Amino acid sequence: MPPRQLPVAQAESVNEWEVNSRGSPSQGSGASVWSSSEEVLESTDSISVVRDEGSEDGSTLSLIQDSEDGIYRSSPMNESNEERVDSEMLDKLKQAMAEAENSKKEAFEELVKRRRAEKDAIEAIRKAKESESIYANEVKQRKEMEALLARDTLELNNMKRHQDEALEELKTAMDQKMVLESQMAESDRLLKELEEKIVSAVELLVNFKQERDRLQLERDNAVQEAEELRKRREEEATSSHTQQFFSEFSFSEIEAATRNFDPCLKIGEGGYGSVFKGFLRNTEVAIKLLNSSSLQGRLEFQQEVDVLSKMRHPNLLTLIGTCPEAWSLVYEYLPNGSLEDRLACKGNTAPLSWQTRIRIAVEICSALIFLHHNKPNGIIHGDLKPGNIILDANFISKLGDFGICRSLPSDGSLNTTTTLCWRTNNPKGTLVYMDPEFLATGELTTKSDVYSFGIVLLQLLTGRPALGITKEVEYALEKGNLSALLDCTAGDWPFVQAKQLAYLALRCCEMNRKSRPDLMTEVWRVLEPMKAACGASSSSRMGSEELSHVPSYFLCPIFQEVMRDPRVAADGFTYESEAISGWLDGGHNTSPMTNLTLSNCDLIPNRSLRSAIEEWLQQR
Template sequence: MNQTRYPVMGEIVEEDKVFVAVGKNMKESQSTLLWALHNSGGRKICILHVHQPAEKIPIMGTKFKINQLEAHQVAAYHEMERQDMQRLLDKYKQTCLQAGLSAEVHYIEMDSVEKGIVEFILQHSVKRLVMGGAADKHYSRKMVELKSKKAIYVRLLAAPSCQIQFTCKGNLILTRPGRLDGAGSSISSPSVSPNTNSNSGERPLRSRSVIEGHNALLQLNSPTQDYRRVMSENRGTGLLRTSGVELSPAARLFTGRADDEWSGVSQRSPSTGSRLSTCSSEIVDDSGLIQDAISEAISDYGSVTRFKDDVQNPSPPSVLQERGMNDELYDQLIQAMAEADSSKQDAFEESLRRRKAEKDAIEAKRRVKASENLYTEELRRRLEIEESLKKTNEEHGNIKKELDGVSEELRTALEQISVLESQIADSDHTVHDLEQKMFSAVELLQNYKKERDELQVECDNALRLLEEMREKQAEEASCSSTSQFYTEFSFPEVKEATRDFDSSLKIGEGGYGSIYRGFIRHTEVAIKMLHSHSLQGPTEFQQEVNVLSKLRHPNLVTLIGACTDAWVIIYEYLSGGSLEDRLNCKDNTPPLSWQTRIRIAAELCSVLIFLHSCSIVHGDLKPANLLLDKNLVAKLSDFGICRVLSQNELSSNNTSFCCRTDPKGTFVYMDPEFLSTGELTSKSDTYSFGIILLRLLTGRPALGLTKEVQRALNEENLKNILDPTAGDWPFVQAQQLVLLAMHCCDPVRKNRPDLASEVSRVLEPMRFSCGLSSSSVFGSERHCHIPHYFICPIFQEIMQDPVVAADGFTYEAEALKGWLDSGRNTSPMTNLELANSNLVPNHALRSAIQEWLQKP
């Protein structure tokens, strides 16, 4: 008989390749690849991967179907997926190289992994494939079945010529043999392979096969008693019944055997015309088990030992005919063997029963009475059981009714689900429309911002023109007498206002002289009287009077009048004292909040920009010369050593107007280049402003302050140098201010920022937010009821222009722009890298905030 031959264990086919299916789970696929490397038998390894392009793409925290997006967006995302896949395949290839083998890499793109594997096997005529049969968590030593739906699909539908080995956690659990002739393949459990660990005394795994007509699993046990029982039950029927499946006498014999390298299944094909070939379906049995069962059954009959040989090596039809073995004779032989064995067993059992009866007779009498009691008890229990059974039947009836009701509810629920799915589809369409509108709104907003920037440029040009006109007016007014800009007071009026300079009315004193609080002409004023030995002489006195009498600004101290005979200057009285006193909490005054400090810095920047536009440099900026009114509004004073810059005198670097003069003022606040060159410029005030800003931030003395702040920046320990008495500083704003102040304090004059174009653009938005925080909304009882999602995570204030970033969180637009402009590309909330820097306005939240603010 011609049989198709398969490679047996140990043979190597040089031209064969072993394909190993790997997936995205590196851990599980790695064990499959390593098993294939160790058991390849010298064959070339080919890595096979099925790539599934994503059907949905995540954008801004939401997944969109690919048909809802632009083609280039889908292509870009799929290309990124392919790059990730290529990196994964490189790792698998590196694993092969580490094992000393090179590997080919193949991949196919398909929506279904299992369909992709089946398609690849068919297209490339794959002969051997290794793939995972179950997840690692499902593995056990007794596993003989596949747990993976993909593995089951491939096992059933792959090309019959492909031999497939299924592994789990580095162990072979199932092998599907391949057929060289292309015929349908049977499915078998794994035979014991050379590298399979088995415990001592355990039998090899039995082979199994599907019977194509009945799908029944045939099993035979070896003990003789089971054999006898089966023979007895089928006595005279001509059929042998095993595990509920009837087998004809011919079905108990096997007509051939073919060795299989991967399954170890024993099969035999019947010859044409044989009377024993009465079963057309393939019947697969464990030949070892049948041989043991038949050997044990026939060993008791020495006269029929030849039967064993006939079963193991069945003779051709011609030989059987010579012996006269027909179906009737065979059935009689089996029946005779069964009856003889049954008789022998019955005799043995009868002997045992007699011996036992002799022993039991002695005890029988003593158990009669106990048996009667047990019978009575058993009868009572039966009645109880019958009653309980009756109740159970009633409950079953009720449960059936309830199930009917549940079925009706389930039907209704399914209808509702269908309606909800329809609504969800409508919602998806609505979301798509809203996204399109949102993109349009973003584009419109960008156009508005561009127009705003253009208007800002025009506004700056108009302001510059206005300042030039003011300068011309000031030059024209300088030719006239200065007496028209302030009131001249007599010395007796000054003495009367200060009660002859009563020491109890003195509110300040310095190198220039003393300041008294007084009332003159029914007005509360501050009177500054210069000493004869003061550092400021008549020239400085006249200069301060001229400057203050001609200039007006909300953050300049107001000149009331002067007494030129006694060098007395009379200002408006400011009850808040000086910034130096408030920073030191003089007279137990409360510390300034961080909002107030930012506002004071912005006001000082504003008045300096005004003075510089008038070609005036203060030259003596320090907290003692910055006065506060009752509302803590800052007003700059003490213009004794201020200088008017000349347009004809240029500094040594020829970049700005300057004035050459002897250095005067407080040393720690003075410009280092002014000290070394004697050139006073507007950048000298910028340096002093930077020192004052550092003092507002830290509350520490000015001496050596820049070195302390620089050390904290280098050590990333900025939080520890901020003044804790000012409250909880918003870290982002504080960091911006510290960097801005250090920029202003640069020792090189040309490196310092411009107050109008650079410093003011940072301080003014902060000043606005601080003004909001100090409003009645925050000062009222409603502050504790502010919804948390109204608060900006950076500024810790109510948002005015909320925008959504790429991390999905909402921020104040100005705060997040400052965060991104500082060079950061991470999320302020998660510290993860932002996918992009796009900002989407949150109109819904903005409307909610405005509505909440308008509530009484």
């Protein structure tokens, strides 16, 4: 039987399948494998090959059977002639199909291998990426470890450096310890030496006691000489008929009076020495004791004795007695201390009123006039200042400390054109109170006391320190602002009197002594009329017992004294003319009694009251 020929479409399908199935398995792309597989499947479908996935033989037989059926159906007429050809073709076809099946099988196996390879490649890529990530992390961790290692290395180096420093400090401390031990040993040695020196000092102390006894003996001799000098002066005083107003006390009395110079009784100290409060012969006294280191003390002692023993004045400090043995002066005790302390309100004491301050100025002026006109020789105090003005229980002032006072020559008069003076090359006193011309020329005159009095007067008005006070008052007067400079703690100053005192004080403080006013002819004329306003002695001034019998309407509400020139103010009250004028001139526009604003500043003379007062005074 001739071999059956396959239809052209089937042959082409077989050839195509063969070609595709025999394609080179060496192609590495996954897409080529899949395309080849699809082509094989298409070729197999075209020749109606039905393959069971579970059996390869079944698939082949089905294919051959389909082929034979097709051949027979396509060539029924030539069956005999073509049996041989068909047989050959069949054999070839079977062979081709077998080869195709093998190729398909190989291709499938190759496909599986490729899929596995692809899967392995993907897994390898994934692992490679994981490895890269792990590597990157390891690199990062390595860098971090390196940084940490570097930091640890730095810290280790620092610790090593600190350790070296600590070792060095320890070494230094050990060296210092050795030095201190050496110093302690040296201190022990010095201590022993000091103990030896103390023993020597005790011996010296014994020698000093012996020397003190020797000096005591010399002092006794000096006292004896002073006693002889005193006796000679008494003889001179007797011969000149000059009365002495003081007593002499022994050193034992002075020690007993001051409880052996108890520091608790010390009330003052100056260049001359210390001042103690004491009780001497049942009398409260102030005892000025010569300072052993004072070079001028003995000269000042004798100077003060010579002045105060021969004169008495209500405003001069009273000398009760002396102790030549101890070079001590015994004064009356004045409980209110110095004017300097009272102006400063030392010990929280109450400030001085303006009336008291004006009265003090009047009293000091009186004392200076008395000294300057003393007979036969005028006396210049030379050290007038608030510290040398002492106040008694009633705030009456007493001028003291005559240690550097000087006597004027007896030939001539103070009222002559020739100014008497005392010359020196070594001016003494307190600088801010000293006469500038005295400092420049060494000539001490009564006008030197006038300059000091002017400074004191300015301090009474302002309560300020002496340094620069003249410039301050001059400036205040130029600006019309004197009321702001007045010491407000003194109360409401009568402005007219305050201004008058300020101009007077500045005249006293003139640099040229010839321009300064005379105390008796000029200063006293200004101060004396102010006595009534400040409580100084006056014919119209009465004691508290006398005032209790005076009709109340006769008394000035401000001065609390019998009125001489009564005036009615706008508030309806009657005042002394000087008192109410001073109140209004001081810048007040209110009533002194009601503190209400006055409608006007007119003052009407109260003639009926004045007549009644004059009649009452005549009846007294």
